[in-house]
Amino acid sequence: MYRFFLLACVFVYLVPIPARAGAISVSPNSGSMGTPFILSVGGWSRCTGSGCVGQITVQIGNRFVYSQPGVEPFSVDLSQLDPDGGGCASCLPNGTHTVRVEGFHECAPSCQVSEILCTTFTVVDSSAIGDPWDLSERALNNTPGVDFGKTAGVLFRFFPDGPAGFPACDSVHLVQVVRETGLYHVSPSRPLTAAEQTAHSAPALRVWADSLDAWTTPAGYHIDISRGRPEVPYQTVGRPYFFSKPGRSSPSDTARVLDAPTRLDQAYPDSVVAILLDFEISAFCAAGAGRGQYLGRAIWQWNRTKGAPTNAGELTSWPPLGSLGAPTTAFQDAVERWAQHKGFKIPEVAAPRSGGTTCP
Amino acid sequence: MSMMQLRNRCLTVGLVVSLALAGRVGSAETLSPYSDFQAMSLSELATLQVKLTFMGNQTAVLGTLLLSATGSTPDPALFTPFRRSGHTYVNDDFGQQRVAASVQELKALIDEVGTLPGVTDGDVDAGGYLSFSLLNTAGGTTKAFEAIVDSTNGPALFGKLLEALGSNAQVARALMDFGCAAGSLPAASPSDVQSQVQVKASGLRADRTTPGEYGGKVRVSNTSGTTIAAPLFLIVVVHADANLLDADGRTCNIEPPGHPFMILRSSGGLAPGAFIERPLRFTNPSKSKLNVEFKVHAGPGTP
Numbered sequence: 074m075y076r077f078f079l080l081a082c083v084f085v086y087l088v089p090i091p092a093r094a095g096a097i098s099v100s101p102n103s104g105s106m107g108t109p110f111i112l113s114v115g116g117w118s119r120c121t122g123s124g125c126v127g128q129i130t131v132q133i134g135n136r137f138v139y140s141q142p143g144v145e146p147f148s149v150d151l152s153q154l155d156p157d158g159g160g161c162a163s164c165l166p167n168g169t170h171t172v173r174v175e176g177f178h179e180c181a182p183s184c185q186v187s188e189i190l191c192t193t194f195t196v197v198d199s200s201a202i203g204d205p206w207d208l209s210e211r212a213l214n215n216t217p218g219v220d221f222g223k224t225a226g227v228l229f230r231f232f233p234d235g236p237a238g239f240p241a242c243d244s245v246h247l248v249q250v251v252r253e254t255g256l257y258h259v260s261p262s263r264p265l266t267a268a269e270q271t272a273h274s275a276p277a278l279r280v281w282a283d284s285l286d287a288w289t290t291p292a293g294y295h296i297d298i299s300r301g302r303p304e305v306p307y308q309t310v311g312r313p314y315f316f317s318k319p320g321r322s323s324p325s326d327t328a329r330v331l332d333a334p335t336r337l338d339q340a341y342p343d344s345v346v347a348i349l350l351d352f353e354i355s356a357f358c359a360a361g362a363g364r365g366q367y368l369g370r371a372i373w374q375w376n377r378t379k380g381a382p383t384n385a386g387e388l389t390s391w392p393p394l395g396s397l398g399a400p401t402t403a404f405q406d407a408v409e410r411w412a413q414h415k416g417f418k419i420p421e422v423a424a425p426r427s428g429g430t431t432c433p
Numbered sequence: 434m435s436m437m438q439l440r441n442r443c444l445t446v447g448l449v450v451s452l453a454l455a456g457r458v459g460s461a462e463t464l465s466p467y468s469d470f471q472a473m474s475l476s477e478l479a480t481l482q483v484k485l486t487f488m489g490n491q492t493a494v495l496g497t498l499l500l501s502a503t504g505s506t507p508d509p510a511l512f513t514p515f516r517r518s519g520h521t522y523v524n525d526d527f528g529q530q531r532v533a534a535s536v537q538e539l540k541a542l543i544d545e546v547g548t549l550p551g552v553t554d555g556d557v558d559a560g561g562y563l564s565f566s567l568l569n570t571a572g573g574t575t576k577a578f579e580a581i582v583d584s585t586n587g588p589a590l591f592g593k594l595l596e597a598l599g600s601n602a603q604v605a606r607a608l609m610d611f612g613c614a615a616g617s618l619p620a621a622s623p624s625d626v627q628s629q630v631q632v633k634a635s636g637l638r639a640d641r642t643t644p645g646e647y648g649g650k651v652r653v654s655n656t657s658g659t660t661i662a663a664p665l666f667l668i669v670v671v672h673a674d675a676n677l678l679d680a681d682g683r684t685c686n687i688e689p690p691g692h693p694f695m696i697l698r699s700s701g702g703l704a705p706g707a708f709i710e711r712p713l714r715f716t717n718p719s720k721s722k723l724n725v726e727f728k729v730h731a732g733p734g735t736p
Contacts, residue, residue: 270490274562274616275615277685278489298493299491303691305680333491334491334492338559340490352492399609
């Protein structure tokens with residue numbers, strides 16, 4: 074008996090065997106053409122030994138759309154994949170699509186495992202999803218009885234409560250980035266630093282401006298958060314954002330932010346005649362099944378001319394362009410730069426523990 | 434005069450009249466001197482409203498702070514006719530954080546601020562970015578005062594407001610939060626006494642009885658040979674979106690800003706070898722690993 078046990082132990086340690094079965098999921102599993110469909114892959118079978126190599130490939134239908142060396146967990150937005158280089162990143166046609174994930178892993182001396190899993194997701198007409206963005210313009214009411222025809226700002230409300238199109242989320246937050254540009258009468262426009270706009274401000278605000286500039290990417294974007302608030306990237310946390318969590322709808326939390334940019338005349342450096350602010354705001358799921366996923370994006374623009382009759386500006390275009398789309402690279406770079414400076418770990422998509430079936 | 438000339442003249446006259454009318458409509462109601470408010474009795478202060486509005490550069494709203502007497506119902510719309518042209522009150526329109534104080538505290542506020550001529554002059558400082566307004570309807574007449582202060586008078590104003598209202602925890606917290614976001618708090622901060630203390634947290638774990646909350650306790654011991662003078666602040670640096678419940682405020686002058694702090698001792702001091710133990714409760718909506726650091730500061734100043 075003892076000998077048999079010893080032999081079994083030797084077998085266990087000498088013969089490489091797969092660790093455990095993999096899992097895949099697509100979240101959400103139903104959405105429209107603009108929806109980011111996040112494929113998560115995890116727990117893939119692997120060998121033990123030396124000189125290991127592996128690869129995971131992803132097919133949608135019969136098209137190879139993605140491959141990754143190794144069998145580590147990963148997530149990828151299926152709507153952004155462009156295997157043919159045709160610029161058709163999110164033009165998956167309506168209907169149910171099968172995702173086939175195949176991975177292999179092999180190690181010396183003689184271990185090779187492979188595993189194939191399939192799952193499906195459905196693209197439906199955008200009318201079935203609905204618009205999660207409820208945006209309203211807030212008119213300027215600076216002086217009683219006088220309508221300046223100007224805009225004070227925008228009320229952003231994000232309600233991911235359509236019958237499909239969004240993952241369940243326990244904590245939806247809004248994250249915003251901004252690029253600040255100075256316009257001249259003749260000269261070309263140029264990016265403005267926060268420091269030069271706050272040169273005449275209170276010392277504490279000048280210190281804060283230095284932080285904003287340190288967080289600014291080469292493309293000119295920085296995260297838009299206020300001084301004196303928790304060290305999180307979310308606009309929906311902290312004192313200035315009253316009523317930012319109006320409640321939960323099914324299947325997700327909701328969020329709202331009131332935004333009203335202001336620039337005083339003294340913020341205009343040298344001969345800058347107007348300040349233009351380009352904003353990108355995204356809804357982000359920080360907790361729950363959809364953790365780490367962006368749920369929608371809106372782009373908007375504000376400007377004010379120096380010496381304008383009021384201290385408020387106006388929206389260059391209305392309404393802001395709200396969509397289900399993933400954030401731009403400029404947005405992601407700005408958030409990542411801030412996170413690196415602050416040591417903040419942005420919640421990531423969790424590797425699935427289950428999901429996927431044997432492929433037909 | 435041709436028909437065309439007549440039409441042009443009519444247009445010109447019409448435009449001039451329109452601009453003149455617009456100018457009249459755009460002017461504010463007459464403001465009252467600060468001394469009118471200093472002369473008000475305690476019973477009259479029962480209808481006083483105090484408003485702080487940020488008017489500086491911003492890319493997001495910094496909601497207005499509205500203070501009124503306990504038991505009264507503030508009406509921020511009453512301030513509207515007194516708005517000064519050419520200044521933005523957009524933050525008023527996006528909602529107000531409302532806090533209450535006793536009439537005695539309001540009287541103390543008026544007396545303390547009354548020592549600041551840069552505020553009581555009721556003018557608009559060059560580069561002014563913070564509106565401090567008083568309004569009272571006592572006796573059936575609406576009186577209003579407003580000063581728009583700059584980066585010199587702003588912190589001085591907040592220093593006086595905190596002196597007058599510091600013992601009212603809710604109001605003090607609101608003033609600190611607003612003043613910090615507006616860059617208007619006095620700049621001096623309590624000293625770092627981290628090297629004189631030992632901070633030990635224990636039992637930090639998820640609360641099974643209250644989902645989403647974490648509990649534990651912290652002990653701060655004076656390991657130095659001298660008494661650490663109060664007030665003594667424990668700063669709880671929380672990461673991700675965790676938040677300390679029952680905090681006394683958030684840091685502004687102490688780095689990193691925006692983190693909750695507790696006042697461990699507000700008077701006296703912490704003797705050598707002595708310790709203070711406090712329960713801690715956190716919310717942690719994202720359910721990520723609770724990552725907390727502690728800092729201890731002490732002495733006068735604004736954390």
